[in-house]
Amino acid sequence: MILSVDIRHAFAGFDIEARFDAGPGVTAIFGPSGSGKTTVVNAVAGLLRPQGGRITLRDRVLFDAQAGRSVPVARRRVGYVFQDSRLFPHMSVARNIRFGQRFARGVTPPEDERGIIDMLGLGPLMERRTQTLSGGETQRVALARALLSRPDILLMDEPLAALDARRKEDILPYLEGLRDRFDIPILYVSHALSEVTRLADRIVVMNEGRVMLNGPVREVLSDPAALPFVGVREAGAVLEARVIAHDHDGLTRLGLETGELLLPHIGAAPGTSVRVRIMASDVLISLGRPEGLSSRNVLRAVVRSLHKGVGPGVAVQLALGRDLILARITARAAEELDLRPGREVFAILKATAVPRGDISSVRND
CATH class of the missing domain: 2.40.50.100 (RNA polymerase II/Efflux pump adaptor protein, barrel-sandwich hybrid domain)
Known part of the structure; x- marks a missing residue:
């Protein structure tokens, strides 16, 4: 497996205890709001230091509580696409995208940059300011910035949550293209089962800070044991x-x-x-x-x-x-x-x- 997560952390009135592995393709972390999905992704990114456990990415140890090791965020080689995109409003689309290159290992070949821009349909937007973009366009820019950092894994935390149904349908084909074209494993957080079934290869079902089910999407969602967590209407x-x-x-x-x-x-x-x-x-x-x-x-x-x-x-x-x-x-x-x-x-x-x-x-x- 490419990513291995085994963490424990206690908040006031809420505990996280999550253990799972993620391989190539898209691994979705699915569950209701407050189930601990974002906490897990933040731990992988280094934005949260768990109180216990271990996280490895490929052959690198990102975090080991027992050894007292925690790799700084900037050296973890992860790309993070947040729900609110977090673009720089004083920069153009082009400058926002190229900001990600600061964290890349080596120089990004011009053809790689052009391929990412073309794949996400950003060519006509390069000189615009981010304040003029739609929600879907904003998320595509955030994706390009993350990809140009040449990460070992891409983390996506509810990237479509703020979009209406039409904008979601606009951007989902881009996410499918990203999944199919780039050999980058993706950890995709969502509480929308329609997104998960469309994009993910594997699913980690979380509830109240625990991993309840974990496996290939086709197997987990066809298991009646998933109903209490998926809901009858979404079964x-x-x-x-x-x-x-x-x-x-x-x-x-x-x-x-x-x-x-x-x-x-x-x-x-x-x-x-x-x-x-x-x-x-x-x-x-x-x-x-x-x-x-x-x-x-x-x-x-x-x-x-x-x-x-x-x-x-x-x-x-x-x-x-x-x-x-x-x-x-x-x-x-x-x-x-x-x-x-x-x-x-x-x-x-x-x-x-x-x-x-x-x-x-x-x-x-």
């Missing part, structure tokens, strides 16, 4: 599929291990791998293959597990070959259908219920 799973074709009626056919999934047109070429978030509330279960339904997405599945919540609902984990999804149904329905682990059923997925924002590209390793 769902992530499928990875391949674009097969775009049909004449405006639907796109996606290939899964056990069949095909039809969704409204996706702007991706055939052969492209995509990630689709399927909400548990948009999955129905049938004991036999249904007839006379408007839904075209009917897939064979096997019940893996059932999780009874506090209310009348039950989360059912279904296996579509090696893919896992969740269905949220009533306990009464589960009892009447006699659902149990190992039972073969049919999963019915509502194609039109999947918004475009829940479909994204897959990172190429």
Whole structure:
């Protein structure tokens, strides 16, 4: 693993005890406000010195409480993108971006700088002052500044929290490009599951200062044990599929291990791998293959597990070959259908219920 975190710290009335590893790609730290997400990232950056534990980045020890070692912030080789961007208002966009080069090891080649500016679409903004930028533009400048410091890891603390839905949709493709183009591991803090499922490879779920779940996004979010931390309304799973074709009626056919999934047109070429978030509330279960339904997405599945919540609902984990999804149904329905682990059923997925924002590209390793 590239980053290893094992820290302990006590505040007045709140304790942090977090342990996890992060590898290549995007590792999301997810949880409600006040769960300790930013505290963990600040410890990695060196803005907080924990009372106990150890942090290593690649082959370097950044912090070791027992040895009394804590590498200064400027020497940690981390890029940090804050929620409020923290750009210098008296500088132009160009000067803000190039400020990051002060912390880079060696000289940044001009072609690398140009590649970052082009990738983030900042060329037309270079001479403007930061006060004239939109929220999305501001965050893109902050990203460029962090990248030009040539960090060993990029820390992003709720970078889209201050943006409205439209601005988030504007900047998410840039974050996907950053994830796919640069070989820099990213620690991404968010309480928005839609961002996590679109960007992250792994997820660390935190609650009240503790790591509750940790693993690949596809595995963690399809686990009914995640429901108490994710919330019933946000419960769902992530499928990875391949674009097969775009049909004449405006639907796109996606290939899964056990069949095909039809969704409204996706702007991706055939052969492209995509990630689709399927909400548990948009999955129905049938004991036999249904007839006379408007839904075209009917897939064979096997019940893996059932999780009874506090209310009348039950989360059912279904296996579509090696893919896992969740269905949220009533306990009464589960009892009447006699659902149990190992039972073969049919999963019915509502194609039109999947918004475009829940479909994204897959990172190429």
